[in-house]
Amino acid sequence: IFHFTKLLQVAGQAEDYHSAEKFMLELHRRGLKLNSHTFSSLISMYSRAGMVDKVVETHTKMKETGVKPDVVAMNACITAYGRALMICKMEQVFAEMHGHGIDPNQITMNAMVGGYAKAGMTSEMARCYRAMVKGKLRPDTMTSNAIISGKGKVGKTFEMDIMFRKMQDRTVDINLITLSIMIDGYGKAKKISEMGRPYNEMQEKGLGGDLVTLSSMIAGYGRNGMIGEMEKMFMKMT
């Protein structure tokens, strides 16, 4: 089972779902029992592939087979339900952790914040953030990035700025993704001059900017009808 779990992981990260399926069949044929590593790998893989029904099916199976869930498997479920915007299910899994005697860790909270961010549930994000600080789980770059993303999604650019400053104050690393999220948020709010700021900061830090960054810039200029600026960004993609 250890071997097959590894194979599934590799197939999953390579997005080779055909092979993954074959490994699953073979694994069943041999009557191997899935363990928590297998389940977390499967759930994560199905989630990335957008196969929500398979996520639910696998999660259900994990509960039925009586495999002892661990924090990683629970985290994988939380992430998967968050991505699928099944917020009630996500919260349910989170609540079940206590019953299993599993303590949420930093990744658990980041996954929760990520789900709320995708759903635009900003007050719930803030609640998680406060719970982290209180529970001595330090919010990190990913936590902050998710929060800024959620604020941007609902057009609260001023609150994006607050979180950004908080990162600076707490010396949380500001990375390429942080700045890309800021660009996207300003762009969606049509705050074009503000949008240039994180982009410039990127250049100053030598981070360059990747395809996602440039796509966000192009979309921002596009919303304002700034065709010339769009084309300039497009050229940088080469």
Place this chain on the structure above:
RNA sequence: CCGGAAGCUCGUCGC
């Protein structure tokens, strides 16, 4: 703290 490492966490658009 450093190094090794891969089951889970963050960004645009599309499917």
